[in-house]
Amino acid sequence: MHLQVSSVCKSFGYGPKTKPVLDAVSFDLHSGQFLALVGSSGSGKSTMMRLIAGLDRPSSGEIRLDGELIRGPGADRGMVFQKYSLYPWLTAAQNVAFGMRLQGRPKAEVRERTAYFLEVVGLVDSARLLPRELSGGMQQRVAIARALAAEPKVLLLDEPFGALDLQIRESMQDFLHRLWMQTGLTALLITHDLEEALLLAQQVHILAPRPGRIVRSVNADLDRSSLAHLRVSQPFLALREELASCLRSLDSTLTA
Amino acid sequence: MPPSEADPLKRLSFLRRFLAQPWVLGLVGVATAMLIWFLTTASGAVDNLFLPSPQAVWQAGQAQWQSGLLLKDAVASIQRVFIGFALSAGLALPVGIAMGTNPTICRLLEPLMGLIRYMPAPAFIPLLIIYFGLEELPKILLIFIGTFFFNTLMIMDAVKFVPSELVETALTLGGRGLPILTRVVAPFVAPQVLDTYRINMASAWNLVIVAELVAATEGLGKRISLAQRFLRTDDIFVGLIVIGLVGLVIDLGFRFLMRKACSWAN
Numbered sequence: 015m016h017l018q019v020s021s022v023c024k025s026f027g028y029g030p031k032t033k034p035v036l037d038a039v040s041f042d043l044h045s046g047q048f049l050a051l052v053g054s055s056g057s058g059k060s061t062m063m064r065l066i067a068g069l070d071r072p073s074s075g076e077i078r079l080d081g082e083l084i085r086g087p088g089a090d091r092g093m094v095f096q097k098y099s100l101y102p103w104l105t106a107a108q109n110v111a112f113g114m115r116l117q118g119r120p121k122a123e124v125r126e127r128t129a130y131f132l133e134v135v136g137l138v139d140s141a142r143l144l145p146r147e148l149s150g151g152m153q154q155r156v157a158i159a160r161a162l163a164a165e166p167k168v169l170l171l172d173e174p175f176g177a178l179d180l181q182i183r184e185s186m187q188d189f190l191h192r193l194w195m196q197t198g199l200t201a202l203l204i205t206h207d208l209e210e211a212l213l214l215a216q217q218v219h220i221l222a223p224r225p226g227r228i229v230r231s232v233n234a235d236l237d238r239s240s241l242a243h244l245r246v247s248q249p250f251l252a253l254r255e256e257l258a259s260c261l262r263s264l265d266s267t268l269t270a
Numbered sequence: 271m272p273p274s275e276a277d278p279l280k281r282l283s284f285l286r287r288f289l290a291q292p293w294v295l296g297l298v299g300v301a302t303a304m305l306i307w308f309l310t311t312a313s314g315a316v317d318n319l320f321l322p323s324p325q326a327v328w329q330a331g332q333a334q335w336q337s338g339l340l341l342k343d344a345v346a347s348i349q350r351v352f353i354g355f356a357l358s359a360g361l362a363l364p365v366g367i368a369m370g371t372n373p374t375i376c377r378l379l380e381p382l383m384g385l386i387r388y389m390p391a392p393a394f395i396p397l398l399i400i401y402f403g404l405e406e407l408p409k410i411l412l413i414f415i416g417t418f419f420f421n422t423l424m425i426m427d428a429v430k431f432v433p434s435e436l437v438e439t440a441l442t443l444g445g446r447g448l449p450i451l452t453r454v455v456a457p458f459v460a461p462q463v464l465d466t467y468r469i470n471m472a473s474a475w476n477l478v479i480v481a482e483l484v485a486a487t488e489g490l491g492k493r494i495s496l497a498q499r500f501l502r503t504d505d506i507f508v509g510l511i512v513i514g515l516v517g518l519v520i521d522l523g524f525r526f527l528m529r530k531a532c533s534w535a536n
């Protein structure tokens with residue numbers, strides 16, 4: 015799997031009201047990699063994600079998946095939104111099965127894979143509950159299971175934990191990290207939370223706002239055997255501080 | 271300890287729980303109105319020709335029932351309502367969904383429908399009679415005209431409020447056009463569509479009676495207009511009460527359907 019984003023620009027509106035949102039964004043993502051895009055809100059992160067998902071078209075530049083130009087949404091790019099994306103009339107299990115049923119997979123296979131992915135996200139006991147009966151964290155785990163069950167080549171996560179309480183967010187980060195180790199999935203995470211990006215991703219791109227562009231890329235080669243240790247380890251804190259000051263300087267050039 | 275009924279506090283809380291039942295106060299309201307009606311007529315303060323007593327209305331109702339007229343009229347009215355409303359609801363669903371999902375269709379039809387919606391349906395009666403005579407068709411069409419535009423625009427609104435995340439998630443799971451309509455849009459709007467039907471069904475009932483008042487050989491509205499000619503206020507009351515009861519039953523039916531089919535939305 016190879017996702018290629020090359021010189022992607024995106025602007026909204028026409029004529030004098032044109033608003034550039036992304037400016038010449040390029041990056042690559044390979045099988046098994048965990049990549050994060052970090053930027054303040056309004057820096058065009060969600061826009062970038064929607065372009066990759068095929069829900070929107072770039073104004074210029076191109077996005078290719080395994081050499082194929084992306085022309086629209088497809089099951090090869092699974093997406094997890096920040097919130098409100100579970101089908102409220104379906105149980106947790108039915109939500110997980112939803113994509114597979116859309117794809118017309120055989121019933122037995124759907125049942126088997128649903129059970130498997132509920133197990134993976136630790137929600138076997140909640141299989142029959144409706145979304146409104148699940149906590150925010152559980153809902154996001156169902157959304158992730160639903161995306162994974164459809165067998166995407168890459169998982170697109172748009173601030174998946176942004177709406178959760180701090181404590182739940184940490185446990186969800188641990189969960190996502192374990193999931194990545196277990197399943198070897200390829201993931202693109204979008205977040206405004208620098209710590210989250212550094213904890214989870216091997217590579218982090220910093221996005222400057224107005225228009226969104228990558229101003230810094232770092233390889234975060236950290237020891238991720240225990241996230242609890244990583245959170246307080248010296249190399250992690252140093253890297254976080256360095257990038258945080260980078261993000262701050264981007265903000266100050268804006269306000270100055 | 272003595273049995274709990276002896277405890278006045280417990281008894282009070284029992285009473286409060288009883289009153290908290292959703293239907294209890296409603297029944298109290300109806301019973302009060304009946305009582306006032308009974309007392310007013312029993313006191314002789316009002317001429318019975320203008321306000322018949324509950325007993326007289328009950329007797330008139332029994333007479334109508336025994337002669338078979340009541341059932342025949344009710345069936346005639348209900349049939350018109352159901353045919354007219356089924357046409358309206360059935361056509362409003364695809365048109366409303368099309369308008370809600372496709373901005374071009376919406377821009378094309380919304381102003382037109384918004385305009386016709388404000389033309390009072392009873393004002394179409396003269397035209398309908400000129401075009402289609404006095405048979406069933408003009409009455410059914412009146413119900414259709416009076417409810418179709420409301421049904422359509424309300425369904426359109428419901429469809430427009432389907433969260434884009436739900437549709438886009440389906441797209442990224444490999445979903446396309448029609449399956450997204452049937453598996454995402456339809457279940458999401460189902461509760462609002464049923465509620466739309468429930469609300470507009472009330473207009474359908476109003477319209478069938480209006481149509482029958484103008485021209486009909488049978489029907490609850492026809493019976494009322496005949497009763498007026500002979501100053502039979504008791505028959506008029508029978509008609510009014512039966513119309514109200516049938517409407518209420520239909521309303522409750524829709525609520526029941528909604529609770530059963532869309533329990534997730536409550």
Ligand SMILES: Nc1ncnc2c1ncn2[C@@H]1O[C@H](COP(=O)(O)OP(=O)(O)O)[C@@H](O)[C@H]1O
Binds near residue numbers: 026033056058
């Ligand atoms: N469909 C759209 N039409 C017009 N402007 C948009 C649209 N989508 C996003 N924008 C603008 O693009 C900018 C970036 O938005 P977004 O990608 O959501 O940022 P982020 O996800 O980083 O917070 C915002 O200023 C937003 O107003």
Ligand SMILES: [Mg+2]
Binds near residue numbers: 059060061173
């Ligand atoms: Mg965003």
